[in-house]
Amino acid sequence: MIEARSLSKSYSDLRRGEVKALDDVSFVATAGQVYGLLGPNGAGKTTALRILSTVLEPTSGTATVGGFDCVTQPELVRHQIGFVSANTAVYDRMTACEMVQYFGRLYGMGEQELAERIDLLFNRFQMQEIRDVLGAKMSTGMKQKVSIARAIVHDPPVLIFDEATTGLDVLVARALLDAVAELRSEGKCIIFSTHIMREAERLCDRIAIMHRGRILAEGTLAELGEQHQELDLEELFFRLIRAQEAKHPAGV
Amino acid sequence: MSWRNIKLIYAREIRDQLRDRRTLFMIAVLPLLLYPLLGMSVFQLSQFLRKNESQIVVLGADQVTADKNLPPLIEDGKFAEALFDDPTERDRLKLDVATASPTTDADLNAARPKLNSGDTQVVVHFPADFAARL
Numbered sequence: 001m002i003e004a005r006s007l008s009k010s011y012s013d014l015r016r017g018e019v020k021a022l023d024d025v026s027f028v029a030t031a032g033q034v035y036g037l038l039g040p041n042g043a044g045k046t047t048a049l050r051i052l053s054t055v056l057e058p059t060s061g062t063a064t065v066g067g068f069d070c071v072t073q074p075e076l077v078r079h080q081i082g083f084v085s086a087n088t089a090v091y092d093r094m095t096a097c098e099m100v101q102y103f104g105r106l107y108g109m110g111e112q113e114l115a116e117r118i119d120l121l122f123n124r125f126q127m128q129e130i131r132d133v134l135g136a137k138m139s140t141g142m143k144q145k146v147s148i149a150r151a152i153v154h155d156p157p158v159l160i161f162d163e164a165t166t167g168l169d170v171l172v173a174r175a176l177l178d179a180v181a182e183l184r185s186e187g188k189c190i191i192f193s194t195h196i197m198r199e200a201e202r203l204c205d206r207i208a209i210m211h212r213g214r215i216l217a218e219g220t221l222a223e224l225g226e227q228h229q230e231l232d233l234e235e236l237f238f239r240l241i242r243a244q245e246a247k248h249p250a251g252v
Numbered sequence: 253m254s255w256r257n258i259k260l261i262y263a264r265e266i267r268d269q270l271r272d273r274r275t276l277f278m279i280a281v282l283p284l285l286l287y288p289l290l291g292m293s294v295f296q297l298s299q300f301l302r303k304n305e306s307q308i309v310v311l312g313a314d315q316v317t318a319d320k321n322l323p324p325l326i327e328d329g330k331f332a333e334a335l336f337d338d339p340t341e342r343d344r345l346k347l348d349v350a351t352a353s354p355t356t357d358a359d360l361n362a363a364r365p366k367l368n369s370g371d372t373q374v375v376v377h378f379p380a381d382f383a384a385r386l
Contacts, residue, residue, distance in 0.1 A: 091264075091268065093267075093268050093271040093272060094264075094267075094268070102260065102264055105260050106257055106260055106261075108256075
């Protein structure tokens, strides 16, 4: 469903010179799977997700989503994905219904199909009571629900969550994780980027631990524990990061 | 980007602006209040600063010119230049000097409608015994 092969992304920085945001990153995520990208800030998670969502072009390497190439077939790729991030804003002066409707129309959905889909989503996420509430008057939890509904209104096979729980309270974060698990059970392929170990442990079928643009380890939770003789994900994470930093100190 | 999506985005932006009370106030209500106010202020100011020509009727001017000891009041159909600090002021005062002498009440009554209608701003009347009383 998603295949990244040797993805690299470099950009030149006036102060630091050539910076590698992504360095030879490869992974495969399949339908009905939550693939976790786990890493500290600046690890390259968002860069990888932006390439997959066609916002950025890789410097080298290829990425395909649902069989479509992210560089040569960006429009087809965009129809395959829904993107939710922590800073996905909702419009202040649009109601929940109008906003989901707006995005559905942008995806080219017909009015009848869109109305049915909106009803389905609003019932599923218990959003009927906020149907006519303006974005400015919504709580963070309501906004996040609208963001998810907006991202999946066109029923994409692939969903990308980029640190979507950042800034949410425990209850809202929990509801979002439940929604992700439910979407997985529907057969969606989900890329879930986070720096919260607990979320990765709970949700992800496969995890790639990233640091400074590289994947340091990849596999299921059990495989990672077995490979590195460490069952605690947080310990494993710190050990890998420390080893990488000892090998390649910052700026070297 | 298709034209359909451009129209959708345009319609959304317009609706967003129309729902923003502050923007609406700034683009619709404030100009309605402010522009007439500004217009009136500028008009008033221009009226204040404008230098109009004034029509002056002088009746009985011969009473002043008769006495050679007095400085001249009228020269070349205008008030004498010596009476003004700024010579351009002189050109703005258009004189209508009555030639009939001595002036009568009928002359004065004839000038009054012009004064009332605004055609004449000032009527200067020297009575028939003005020179004698001096």
